[in-house]
Amino acid sequence: xxxxxxxxRMGFFTDTSVCIGCKACExxxxxxxxxxxxxxxxxxxxxxxxxxxxxxxxxxxxFIEQTLPSSADPDDPHAPGDMRWLMMSDVCKHCTHAAxxxxxxxxxxxxxxxxxxxxxxxxxxxxxxxxxxxxxxxIARREGDGRVWKCTLCYDRIGDGxxxxxxxxxxxxxxxxxxxxxLRERAQVRLEQLDRPEARLYGHDPDDGVGGQGAFFLLLDExxxxxxxxxxxxxxxxxPQMWKRAGLAALTMAAAVAVSFLGRKx
Amino acid sequence: xxxxxxxxxxxxxxxxxxxxxxxxxxxxxxxPVWKHDVPAYLFTGGLAxxxxxxxxxxxxTGRPNTRRAARLAALGALGxxxxxxxxxxxxxxxxxxxxxxxxxxxxxxxxxxxxxxxxGAASLAATTEAxxxxxxxxxxxxxxxxxxxxxPGLATYTAVxxxxxxxxxxxxxxxDLPFAFAGSALASGAAVGLIAAPVRxxxxxxxxxxxxxxxxxxxTHRIETGLGLLGEPYRxxxxxxxxxxxxxxxxAGAAGAxxxxxxxxxxxxxxAALLAGSLATRFGxxxxxVASTKDPKYVVEPxxx
Numbered sequence: 001x002x003x004x005x006x007x008x009r010m011g012f013f014t015d016t017s018v019c020i021g022c023k024a025c026e027x028x029x030x031x032x033x034x035x036x037x038x039x040x041x042x043x044x045x046x047x048x049x050x051x052x053x054x055x056x057x058x059x060x061x062x063f064i065e066q067t068l069p070s071s072a073d074p075d076d077p078h079a080p081g082d083m084r085w086l087m088m089s090d091v092c093k094h095c096t097h098a099a100x101x102x103x104x105x106x107x108x109x110x111x112x113x114x115x116x117x118x119x120x121x122x123x124x125x126x127x128x129x130x131x132x133x134x135x136x137x138x139i140a141r142r143e144g145d146g147r148v149w150k151c152t153l154c155y156d157r158i159g160d161g162x163x164x165x166x167x168x169x170x171x172x173x174x175x176x177x178x179x180x181x182x183l184r185e186r187a188q189v190r191l192e193q194l195d196r197p198e199a200r201l202y203g204h205d206p207d208d209g210v211g212g213q214g215a216f217f218l219l220l221d222e223x224x225x226x227x228x229x230x231x232x233x234x235x236x237x238x239x240p241q242m243w244k245r246a247g248l249a250a251l252t253m254a255a256a257v258a259v260s261f262l263g264r265k266x
Numbered sequence: 267x268x269x270x271x272x273x274x275x276x277x278x279x280x281x282x283x284x285x286x287x288x289x290x291x292x293x294x295x296x297x298p299v300w301k302h303d304v305p306a307y308l309f310t311g312g313l314a315x316x317x318x319x320x321x322x323x324x325x326x327t328g329r330p331n332t333r334r335a336a337r338l339a340a341l342g343a344l345g346x347x348x349x350x351x352x353x354x355x356x357x358x359x360x361x362x363x364x365x366x367x368x369x370x371x372x373x374x375x376x377x378x379x380x381x382x383x384x385x386g387a388a389s390l391a392a393t394t395e396a397x398x399x400x401x402x403x404x405x406x407x408x409x410x411x412x413x414x415x416x417x418p419g420l421a422t423y424t425a426v427x428x429x430x431x432x433x434x435x436x437x438x439x440x441x442d443l444p445f446a447f448a449g450s451a452l453a454s455g456a457a458v459g460l461i462a463a464p465v466r467x468x469x470x471x472x473x474x475x476x477x478x479x480x481x482x483x484x485x486t487h488r489i490e491t492g493l494g495l496l497g498e499p500y501r502x503x504x505x506x507x508x509x510x511x512x513x514x515x516x517x518a519g520a521a522g523a524x525x526x527x528x529x530x531x532x533x534x535x536x537x538a539a540l541l542a543g544s545l546a547t548r549f550g551x552x553x554x555x556v557a558s559t560k561d562p563k564y565v566v567e568p569x570x571x
Contacts (some may be wrong), residue, residue: 021381044289053294062289103430105374106363126356127365128299129374132431132559136297224566227289231569234373235430235437241442242426249419249425249444252481253319256452257414260473261323 009115010158012167012175012215013183014089017194019174021087023046028169032154033058034141045064046085052227053090055142058151059166060090062226088219088226089166089175092117092138092151094232095202095234096211100130100139102236115180116153116214124148135232142169153214180214187218195221202228208235286570288562295432295559303354307347307453308424309545312447314343316455316478317422318388322414323470324459325407332471334395335462336455337410341392344385351381357569371397373427377420386419387413434565435558435562436551438496442485446547449481453516454544460523460537465530472523479520482547483513489551495567499554504531508550515543541566 009218029035038056044051046063094116101109101117108123109130119139126146130139139150153163158177165183167177176183184204191199198220203213209232215226221231288294298304321336323329366380369375387409394406403555422444429440436443453473459471487510490500500507523537558564 001542043290054296060294064289065502099430099432103374105367105369105372105378106360107367107369108363115337116380123363124357125360127357127364127374128354129372130432131296132300132433134296135387137293140296141299141356148356153543176460177422224294224562225287225289225560227292227294229565229569230293231571232432235432238440239371239373239426239430239438242373242444244427246419246439246444248424249422249448252445253315253418253421253448253452256474256481257323259476261327261410 008179008181010153010178010211011094011116011180012091012153012164012177013187013218014091014215015087015174015176015187015190016088016217017174017190017196017199017220018172019061019064019087019089020172021059021061021085022034022171023050023152024169024171025089025166026050026057026061028165029059029151030057032157032165033152035149046125053092053136053138054140055145055149058091058149061087062086063092064088064221064225066221082162086220086226088217089170090226090228091166091215092153093136093216094151094153094214096206096214097234097237099133099135099211099234099236101232102131102239103129106131112155114153114155115156116155118152118155119148119150121147121149133235135225135229135234148185151215183216187216190218194218206244209237285564288561288566289492292562294559294562294565295434296435297556297559298431299356300354302427302549303350305549307354308428308447308548308552309450310343310346311424312339312421312451312544312548313454313541314384314388314419316416316451316453317343317458318384318391318410318413318453318455319452320399320459320471320474321391322410323458324463324467325410326468329463329467329470330443330474332335332463332467333410333458334398337388338391338456338463339393340388344381344388345380348385353567361379373423377427378422380416380420380423382412383414387416389562401506402487411494417451418448422448428470428551431555433555433559435493435499436555438568439500439551440495441488442488442492443551446482446485446489446551449478449485450544450547451484452478453482453519453540456523457519457537457544459541460533460540462527462537464537465528465533468533472527473535475523476520479516479540479543482544483516483565485530486547496558496564499557499564500550503553503557505550505552505554506555507554508546512543512546512550515539515546519543541555 203216206212317340340393390409425443450523519539525533
């Protein structure tokens with residue numbers, strides 16, 4: 001008899017250095033997951049008319065146009081600069097320490113056997129606590145529906161051995177899906193191979209404020225340039241300290257009441 | 267745009283970054299989906315807790331008018347709290363899903379169970395006011411003491427609720443928020459005594475009003491001034507106006523409570539000022555946290571250290 005091993009932790013490595021901004025990931029995600037359209041909105045932010053991750057966008061391609069010092073004459077501040085275009089497909093980070101999951105009061109948010117974080121739509125009552133808890137601004141409540149939604153890492157595909165829809169659709173392998181430990185090794189190799197000073201991994205470190213992201217990135221500029229928090233922390237990390245302060249305040253209240261009534265005749 | 271400045275013929279000069287960088291100035295965090303129901307609940311929950319404490323004290327020290335008024339106020343505030351909490355849900359008909367689990371990592375789950383237990387006790391205590399004799403009075407005392415035992419937790423867990431979020435100015439205030447909310451709850455409970463009970467019973471309520479205001483004003487002052495950049499949302503805009511109004515109302519209410527020990531009218535007026543002050547504190551704290559999620563500088567700069 002063989003003992004069934006639990007599945008390995010699965011995740012995404014999104015290598016933004018090869019993203020071409022085609023948005024196939026956005027489209028594939030919407031199609032597979034039957035995510036509703038949220039209207040046409042021209043944002044005037046390069047080619048980005050999605051804007052952000054939210055209840056109706058579980059992949060979001062960011063476009064950043066940057067002017068670099070002119071390669072022809074780097075000393076002349078008025079020389080026309082070279083243009084650089086950064087593109088990055090953002091997604092739920094599937095944190096090791098997921099604040100959204102910690103604070104969910106109904107048990108709707110849960111961790112799967114693949115160590116990903118998903119919302120059970122039949123349980124969620126739309127309290128919105130996870131929305132305020134997420135340090136990346138990922139999870140959001142859907143207008144007119146009242147429940148929260150986000151990337152499931154295609155829970156209904158990966159259980160059958162398929163890749164998530166976005167990774168399947170990505171034509172440049174910017175979005176790579178696989179066991180997280182393998183992805184971390186692959187990312188390290190890619191970083192060395194790329195050999196560019198501005199390249200860095202984001203969210204790969206198991207010792208960071210969220211215990212490492214299940215979906216991590218290779219970026220070509222600082223995280224905030226892409227709309228990512230530079231050093232996010234799961235707020236529940238401080239929960240013991242917070243309960244202690246609340247307990248102290250509660251005792252202060254009780255003492256104040258006792259003192260106010262003691263030794264006084266009506 | 268990202269070009270390091272260079273002086274003519276000189277060495278590289280790294281210009282200090284004048285402004286942090288962001289993605290088109292868009293927020294990094296989602297603003298809370300909570301509407302006015304949540305700050306309203308912060309107030310009514312505190313009022314229920316403060317009233318239950320006042321009622322228990324009045325019951326044990328023979329102040330029947332204060333006891334009755336405070337028990338009924340606790341019941342009313344409890345009803346309002348329940349309404350606000352359910353109304354704020356995206357799926358109000360699923361409110362009972364909160365009762366599927368008990369999760370210590372979720373302050374909202376802890377609060378749900380606290381409020382449920384408190385609600386049972388406080389409702390029973392208030393119900394016994396319909397016939398306050400013999401065994402009903404004894405049952406009322408037991409229930410009232412039970413409610414009072416849970417009340418400090420009810421008044422302070424809400425501080426953990428908002429502090430356990432990614433909203434920068436709430437999370438940064440985690441050490442002081444419980445004291446601000448504790449003071450605010452005490453002051454609002456004292457206000458019930460000042461408004462509804464005769465002046466001869468009002469001694470403890472006056473002391474409590476002063477203690478509550480002192481706690482609340484000291485804690486909010488620390489929050490406004492001790493958090494560096496993250497204190498800014500508490501001092502500016504709508505939150506700043508609300509918290510300034512709260513301080514004025516609280517100080518006036520406390521002064522009136524002390525000076526009005528022979529005046530029914532002055533006592534009631536100070537009670538009203540304390541209630542308004544507590545309400546303004548809750549909305550001010552709420553608005554400050556919301557404001558801190560809307561500007562990415564409150565996320566990026568503290569994280570950059």
